[in-house]
Amino acid sequence: MFLLHGLMFEAKKHIVVRFDNDERKYKVAWDIIDKRWDSKLKTPLHLAGYYLNPHYYFANKSEIEHDGSFRAVVITCICKMIEDEETQDIVIEELNMYQDQQGSFGHEIAIRQRRNKNFNPAKWWLNHGTSTPKLRTLASRILNLTYSSSACERNWSAFEEVHTKKCNRLLHDRMRDLVFVKFNSKLRNKRENKNRDPIEKEVDDVLADYDNEFITGKEPTTEANEEQEKAHEDASEEAPNRASSSQGQAKRKRSSRPRKKIKTVSLQSLMAMRVETMPQVASSSESESDKSPSDSGEE
Structure with missing residues (x-):
């Protein structure tokens, strides 16, 4: 959180140098950047992180205090993140000490470390913000924020x-x-x-x-849907019972059909029928043998 705003300012300065300070050329690129930056990356937390970063603040102190918007967003963060009114007043007084480099902020080691671009401002506040304990806690909360989607x-x-x-x-x-x-x-x-x-x-x-x-986040089921679901469940439960009952009725219908009576014939009647048919077969064979010579002679 403490790097994005300052790095964006530096990027815009590099663009100016690349276009040889020609406003007609770099103004087009700046308009594209500002269109997205003003709507997304100029929130109170972004500006407060830039203000509470000693590397950017003391190097551009006159411009930042003359603008006034940075100081205003810091006060907005104080009112939003701290609910106690007495604590808010204490933080405002400590903010004046940070601006004037009073107390632990004026030590030589604190000035030397804030000039280093690669230092961590959140740790700098923990080490050199002992004279402003309330502001140190608030600054650590803001400067330790990370970006995430x-x-x-x-x-x-x-x-x-x-x-x-x-x-x-x-x-x-x-x-x-x-x-x-x-x-x-x-x-x-x-x-x-x-x-x-x-x-x-x-x-x-x-x-x-x-x-x-x-x-x-869940769609409620209406009474009509519940009744349909219950009717469907009842129908699915009754389906096997209906199938079994229909099968039982079919079996009963099949069993109620009258069976055909099978005629039984005794063995003696079968023998008598065979004896009666034998002379007829023999006479028919003799008649065929008598007719065969005459038929052959005529041929």
Whole structure:
């Protein structure tokens, strides 16, 4: 946090040198940088980190104090990060000591170390900010901040929870406000329950609204859907019973059909029928043998 603003100033100075101090040339590049920088990288924490970095502050002290915006954002950070009014007044008085290099800030070792560009200003405050203990704590908190994209990723996940398939026609302002409420409610909950162990007891939502999908991130099931699900479950349970009952009814129908009676013939009747058929077969064979010579002679 303590390097970005100062390095951006140095980069703009290098651009001026590269274009031979021709304003018509470097002004185009500066406009591109300022368009993104003014909207993203000029937050109170960025400017406060530049102000509390002794390497940049004392080298450009007259310009920084003449601007006034750096001092204003430092006071904004003091009011936002410190809730006690008495402590706020003490930090403002200590800030004047830092500006005038009083106390431990005027030591020769402190002046020599702040001239080194590669030093760590957060550690410098811990070593040489003993005469301003409240301001030293605030400066260490600001200068130890690091850049990360995790907050942006969490914000995108919050947008995905709000912009669901069911609510996909929200206007941009409406959706942004809902994400703001959802995300900041989580931050507020963490701040209020800072000393609570989340493993021992489950932390409830701030609004305690489990039916609101904009807060919980889950789509609620309506009564009609629940009834359909219950009817579907009942139908799936009754399906095997119906199949078994239909199979039982089919078996009963099959069993109720009358069976065909099979005629039984005794062995004696079969023998009698064979004896009766034998003379007829013999007579037919004799008649064929009598007719065969005449037929051969005629041929």
